[in-house]
Amino acid sequence: MSPATAIGLFGGTFDPIHFAHLRLAEEIAEAFALAQVRLIPAAIPPHRAQPAAAPGHRLAMTQLAIEGNDRFVVDDRELGRTGPSYTVDTLAQTRNEAGEQPLCLMMGADAFTALTTWHRWEDLFELAHIIIARRPGYPLEQLASSLPAPLRRQYEQRLNPEPTTLQHAPAGGLFTHELTALDVSATAVRNLIREGASLRYLLPDAVIAYIDTHGLYRE
């Protein structure tokens, strides 16, 4: 396998996308020598409250946020499907297109902790590697002890401390990344908008301008 062919997949509601999302994708792309990161806005996330902004707005903001980053692309396939956005379906489709190319799903430690609630969660490991990023409040040292038993077993069996090994297999490994701690959440951003407070330096200026122009999240 030639180096730097691995593709990163980063799903989220991105309601709205903020700098912790972008930093997660950027740092992981660099640390694991990924050829590309695909940001995938979820249409109807199965595990959580429905997004506040319409899919078209979340897609537009994600596109604006990655402008100028040659390694990032937006993958809108989940927005074109009807019904819940299951990550396992997205990975299966991507795997069909990618052949034996390494794929890796990236997520914050909070999302990984809830993985057993995801549709066909154990199949995810057959389709991709998973990279878990530190998130404030979810220290990686305490991750194993916070996992339900079946997920903890997978974690202990699959955890691989060496980032370069990701390029050597198409799927199946678990990796962690000590992401620069940025305690930003989309919920906090939406609350700031309702309060009429400044969003500066929490998300890209182009996204702030878009939110403003379209009057998003005001109520």
Ligand code: ATP
């Ligand atoms: P909300 O506040 O609406 O729940 P969010 O900010 O958590 O949103 P999502 O779109 O739900 O953002 O998250 C997409 C992915 O980004 C998840 O895997 C989540 O763990 C990760 N993520 C979001 N914010 C951070 C952060 N500050 N640090 C690390 N990971 C994060």
